[in-house]
Amino acid sequence: xxxxxxxxxxxxxxxxxxxxxxxxxxQTQGQAQAQTKAQGAQKTQVASAPKPWANIGRPATPNxxxxxxxxxxxDFKGLPPGSGSVDQxxxxxxxxxxxxxxTFGESNEVFTPIVGGTTxxxxxxxxxxxxxxxxxxxxxxxxxxxxxxxxxxxxxxAMPWNAPKSxxxxxxxxxxxxxxxxxxIVPGDFVLSDKNIADVQKLLPNRNGKAFFEPLWQVASxxxxxxxxxxxxxxxxxxxxxxxxxxARDAHGNLAAQNRVVGPxxxxxxxxxxxxxxxxxxxxxxxxxxxxxxAGASAPAVAVAPKLxxxxxxxxxxxxxxxxxxxxxxxxxxxxxxxxxxxxxxxxQVAEKYHGTPGAAALLAGRVKNGGQGxxxxxPMPANATIPExxxxxxxxxxxxxxx
Amino acid sequence: MTDRKPMPGRIQKAPxxxxxxxxxxxARRARRSFMGKALAMGAGATAATVSSAARADDPAIVKLPxxxxxxxxxxxxxxxxxxxxxxxxxxxxxxxxxxxVSAASVSFAPLQGMFGIITPNGLHFERHHxxxxxxxxSQHRLMINGLVKEARVFTMDELMxxxxxxxxxxxECGANTGMEWGNVAVPTVQYTHGMLSxxxxxxxxxxxxxxxxxxxxxxxxxxLAEGADGSSMTRTIPMANALDDVMVAWAMNGExxxxxNGYPLRLVVPGIQGVSWVKxxxxxxxxxxxxxxxDEVLHYVDLMPDGTHRQYTSLxxxxxxxTTPSGGQVLLDKGYYNVTGLAWSGRGxxxxxxxxxxxxxxxxxxxxxxxxxxxxxxxFNVDWVWDGxxxxxxxxxxxxxxxxxxxxxxxxxxxxTRSIYHNNGIQSxxxxxxxxxxxxxxx
Numbered sequence: 001x002x003x004x005x006x007x008x009x010x011x012x013x014x015x016x017x018x019x020x021x022x023x024x025x026x027q028t029q030g031q032a033q034a035q036t037k038a039q040g041a042q043k044t045q046v047a048s049a050p051k052p053w054a055n056i057g058r059p060a061t062p063n064x065x066x067x068x069x070x071x072x073x074x075d076f077k078g079l080p081p082g083s084g085s086v087d088q089x090x091x092x093x094x095x096x097x098x099x100x101x102x103t104f105g106e107s108n109e110v111f112t113p114i115v116g117g118t119t120x121x122x123x124x125x126x127x128x129x130x131x132x133x134x135x136x137x138x139x140x141x142x143x144x145x146x147x148x149x150x151x152x153x154x155x156x157x158a159m160p161w162n163a164p165k166s167x168x169x170x171x172x173x174x175x176x177x178x179x180x181x182x183x184x185i186v187p188g189d190f191v192l193s194d195k196n197i198a199d200v201q202k203l204l205p206n207r208n209g210k211a212f213f214e215p216l217w218q219v220a221s222x223x224x225x226x227x228x229x230x231x232x233x234x235x236x237x238x239x240x241x242x243x244x245x246x247x248a249r250d251a252h253g254n255l256a257a258q259n260r261v262v263g264p265x266x267x268x269x270x271x272x273x274x275x276x277x278x279x280x281x282x283x284x285x286x287x288x289x290x291x292x293x294x295a296g297a298s299a300p301a302v303a304v305a306p307k308l309x310x311x312x313x314x315x316x317x318x319x320x321x322x323x324x325x326x327x328x329x330x331x332x333x334x335x336x337x338x339x340x341x342x343x344x345x346x347x348x349q350v351a352e353k354y355h356g357t358p359g360a361a362a363l364l365a366g367r368v369k370n371g372g373q374g375x376x377x378x379x380p381m382p383a384n385a386t387i388p389e390x391x392x393x394x395x396x397x398x399x400x401x402x403x404x
Numbered sequence: 405m406t407d408r409k410p411m412p413g414r415i416q417k418a419p420x421x422x423x424x425x426x427x428x429x430x431a432r433r434a435r436r437s438f439m440g441k442a443l444a445m446g447a448g449a450t451a452a453t454v455s456s457a458a459r460a461d462d463p464a465i466v467k468l469p470x471x472x473x474x475x476x477x478x479x480x481x482x483x484x485x486x487x488x489x490x491x492x493x494x495x496x497x498x499x500x501x502x503x504x505v506s507a508a509s510v511s512f513a514p515l516q517g518m519f520g521i522i523t524p525n526g527l528h529f530e531r532h533h534x535x536x537x538x539x540x541x542s543q544h545r546l547m548i549n550g551l552v553k554e555a556r557v558f559t560m561d562e563l564m565x566x567x568x569x570x571x572x573x574x575x576e577c578g579a580n581t582g583m584e585w586g587n588v589a590v591p592t593v594q595y596t597h598g599m600l601s602x603x604x605x606x607x608x609x610x611x612x613x614x615x616x617x618x619x620x621x622x623x624x625x626x627x628l629a630e631g632a633d634g635s636s637m638t639r640t641i642p643m644a645n646a647l648d649d650v651m652v653a654w655a656m657n658g659e660x661x662x663x664x665n666g667y668p669l670r671l672v673v674p675g676i677q678g679v680s681w682v683k684x685x686x687x688x689x690x691x692x693x694x695x696x697x698x699d700e701v702l703h704y705v706d707l708m709p710d711g712t713h714r715q716y717t718s719l720x721x722x723x724x725x726x727t728t729p730s731g732g733q734v735l736l737d738k739g740y741y742n743v744t745g746l747a748w749s750g751r752g753x754x755x756x757x758x759x760x761x762x763x764x765x766x767x768x769x770x771x772x773x774x775x776x777x778x779x780x781x782x783x784f785n786v787d788w789v790w791d792g793x794x795x796x797x798x799x800x801x802x803x804x805x806x807x808x809x810x811x812x813x814x815x816x817x818x819x820x821t822r823s824i825y826h827n828n829g830i831q832s833x834x835x836x837x838x839x840x841x842x843x844x845x846x847x
Binding site: 051053054056057058059060064065068069070071073074075109110111127128129131132134139141144145146147149150153154157158161164165209210211212213215216217218219223224225226227228229230231232233234236237238239240241242243244248249251252253255257258259260261262263264265266267268270274275276277278280281284285291292328331333334 | 489490491492493494495497499500501504505506507508514516517533534535547549554555556557558562565566567587588589590591592594595612615616628630634635636638642644645648675686687689691693694695696697698700701702705706707708709710711712713714715716717718719721728729732733734735736737738741742750751752758762763764765766767792796800802807808809810811814815817818819822826830834836837838839840841842843844845846847
């Protein structure tokens with residue numbers, strides 16, 4: 001946050017009024033500079049002379065700076081005055097945050113958990129003991145958090161997920177208070193404000209857990225791990241210390257379809273077990289070639305006069321994008337799977353529930369647009385104001401068709 | 405008509421179209437053993453000509469194809485050109501199970517099939533924190549405020565009038581290769597190293613802009629860079645970098661930035677991890693302290709064995725990887741291979757790359773292709789004749805500061821195994837006697 005911006009802005013407004021003469025002056029000097037260069041004179045004046053582009057751009061107004069300069073630093077520079085209670089935070093949380101983060105900030109469905117893994121002892125020491133444990137499964141936000149300003153700043157600038165910057169200042173205070181209460185850092189009747197946030201900082205479980213690391217900050221610094229440039233008979237064990245288990249062979253899909261079909265190598269056909277010998281190479285070539293779907297793998301003539309790509313939007317006719325694509329772009333898939341329940345029900349579950357229900361399309365379109373709660377449990381569906389109505393209609397139609 | 409295809413890229417197999425599989429195998433063995441002897445005598449180059457009399461005619465030559473006997477496509481059939489339909493397999497891809505929300509995820513560049521050092525714009529890796537946008541450039545603004553004489557606003561029209569520079573630099577996510585700290589977790593170079601790209605960027609040097617606004621570069625040792633998207637990503641940039649080679653860029657590889665890469669404006673911070681290259685750049689603030697943004701406190705911090713997190717780790721250290729052959733690929737035959745890969749360092753130029761074929765016991769220096777540029781990818785090539793026995797391939801880069809790429813165990817001895825970030829360890833690929841290549845850890 002720029003405390004001196006007000007003073008600067010009034011000075012720059014004056015400069016702005018005088019902008020035209022200033023620009024003219026710069027041009028004159030620029031020309032003069034060019035001339036001295038042409039004459040081969042000393043360049044001693046060049047450094048201090050205004051650049052010919054110096055007046056491009058314009059001063060920012062105080063309101064413009066205020067609209068964008070929202071960052072809050074660790075010393076709380078930039079933190080706007082305000083306050084919010086744990087109770088108020090719970091209300092905001094359940095309406096706007098719980099759908100992704102779980103009612104108690106513990107959910108591991110959409111994002112990693114916010115709360116958990118910290119203890120009363122950590123609050124005393126300022127170091128989270130579980131961070132030293134190799135067997136501890138998660139590193140939650142509160143385990144890593146060393147600056148309360150970071151939590152405030154990020155919620156203020158980026159949350160809720162699908163409507164960032166929509167929370168009021170007091171709502172941000174209240175949500176931070178609620179999270180700190182879930183972590184048992186502040187009591188249930190706590191009211192967080194700009195006046196007491198510095199005291200809360202002194203309670204963060206991992207406030208002493210960070211070290212500024214110069215060697216990976218400054219280009220000129222010395223590395224902390226140096227290899228060796230041995231060329232002959234170097235120390236190595238040649239043991240395979242780690243390799244993917246065979247059951248994970250196709251975990252990333254068919255690798256034959258992720259490699260070029262010409263050249264010295266092909267992708268392995270991971271729909272099948274590993275080849276047994278090198279002489280199966282021709283089978284590998286054929287399998288790889290078959291992965292180029294629609295490229296005329298079995299009809300070489302097509303390679304000559306290629307069909308124009310059918311996946312270009314223009315080629316898809318009046319329908320435009322496929323509904324499944326709209327659902328992805330609308331971030332529906334953040335909470336819904338096609339046939340698996342995530343935060344919300346799967347699309348197939350929705351289709352099943354509303355099968356044959358009159359007016360289902362309009363009902364669901366309204367839910368997508370305005371949000372809803374209670375039909376599939378207490379985790380609310382957030383409103384989706386930014387998806388165009390026509391897209392919502394097509395997404396809902398697709399869902400009711402069983403999301404084929 | 406038989407469906408047999410010639411094997412592209414290989415020496416044509418004479419008997420294939422009319423001999424039994426047994427005879428084919430016999431012939432193949434005979435040829436291999438001949439090549440083996442010939443190579444041992446240093447006369448391998450003559451091997452290919454020997455069996456020409458027994459060779460069948462290649463239908464791809466003697467039967468004139470439609471593209472030789474017909475009319476092809478007209479100009480501008482595609483207003484914006486696309487790769488050949490045969491190249492469709494090379495796509496940027498998500499790593500299954502890595503992230504749960506595709507708008508806060510990453511797609512990896514297919515390094516296994518790429519050439520040279522420039523990443524085609526459509527294959528550049530993606531990392532979004534709250535989804536990507538295609539912003540109207542006429543509505544985009546850049547503001548510079550903080551410890552400056554005059555807080556200023558620039559339109560794209562204005563920025564693009566300023567003195568331009570064009571420079572080639574790599575961009576690597578700090579978490580690239582992060583899944584491999586503990587164990588092998590993914591099969592191919594796309595997923596181990598694919599959060600890596602390299603472009604020619606065009607824009608204005610940040611130092612030019614800081615000069616224009618009268619930045620206090622003595623007191624203002626830090627800059628905050630902020631994006632215009634929903635997450636309004638923020639990162640602290642060292643003033644030393646800002647005054648050196650940081651760019652405010654609008655173009656990549658001869659065209660405007662792609663929306664996925666920050667159209668119309670992004671920060672380019674050479675040598676520094678990708679998260680600092682703020683996309684949709686809307687604001688730069690000059691300040692006297694670092695900012696402790698979310699991605700400097702909760703993420704992009706390196707967990708050490710003692711439970712502390714190293715903070716403000718930003719530099720991408722000397723690193724290299726063999727891209728062909730690499731994990732998930734299959735070598736089709738014994739014999740000669742051009743082994744190729746990429747090397748880079750956030751501290752400057754690559755000085756040397758060595759390659760080992762025996763798991764790090766013996767090394768040979770590879771050829772570096774021009775250009776060799778500071779904080780850019782460098783392409784290396786090295787000759788290899790595969791004798792059909794198992795091999796472990798590794799590459800090791802050394803940069804102009806003398807920093808040698810470490811082995812994984814050397815990294816782990818200092819940094820443990822639970823960090824996610826800045827794994828620049830030596831990568832190993834095991835070539836099995838079947839020709840299949842596996843991601844392994846050997847040190």
